[in-house]
Amino acid sequence: MPATIFYQSFYGSTGDYARALAQRLGTTAQEIPADASQCEIGGTDPLILLSPVHGPSMAAADFLKHNDLGDRPVAVCAVGMTLAEEARSKDRCASLLGRKAATVTRFYLPGRLNYSTLSGKHRNIMRAIVGSLRLKPNKSANEHAMIADYDRDIDRVDLAELDPVVDWALSATRG
Structure with a gap:
């Protein structure tokens, strides 16, 4: 199943999730380049961005703020150390995405x-x-x-937490 996966990882857990997700979806994961214009993001397949939340910034949210993806299905996986229940209830990723939050599916993955x-x-x-x-x-x-x-x-990395992301990608493809 085609999907495009980009990630940023500082200490490894986000990269581990991205590679495991890519394997499950039959694709590859690419690092988000410093210059987002260098990303090949064409297509209509689901786009999944994974990045850690570092204080008030998140590479996935910054990437989406600077790219118009039209009607393409997009998901962001925020990886962090905040307890899962709190991260999901506070949904800081929504505020980081701004107006794009309404069209981006958001997931939280526990990190390392x-x-x-x-x-x-x-x-x-x-x-x-x-x-x-x-x-x-x-x-x-x-x-x-x-x-x-x-x-x-x-280390709170749990690859089973990718199950809802895979389910989302499969449903977005059938769409």
């Missing part, structure tokens, strides 16, 4: 965060976030998890 491989800059950002969370009263379950997981390698 290995403190042992973080860049110094990312480690400092996490230290500041967790430090401020420790002082916050009335923490959410997700905030408690961030504090508990701080400075530990955490």
Whole structure:
């Protein structure tokens, strides 16, 4: 089944999901280039973009903001460390997509965060976030998890979470 898959991955989990999804759909996954105009995005087959959410930015949302895909079926898979229930209920990806959110199907996939491989800059950002969370009263379950997981390698990647994405791609093809 034809599908076009693009991804961005910093620490590996998004790349793992993209390659597994491509294998299941019988296609290949390509990295999102720094210059979105270099992407070959023609066609009418389903387009699936996977990228991590890093603070206020997400490569998949940025890509879609700068490309007009017409009526083509599009899905974004946000990969992150926010607990799945909270990520799905808050749906931050919708706000990052702006007006395109109404036409883009959104999925959340739990990721991996290995403190042992973080860049110094990312480690400092996490230290500041967790430090401020420790002082916050009335923490959410997700905030408690961030504090508990701080400075530990955490892997929540679950390839079974791709099942709804595959189902969406198959239904979008039949369309």
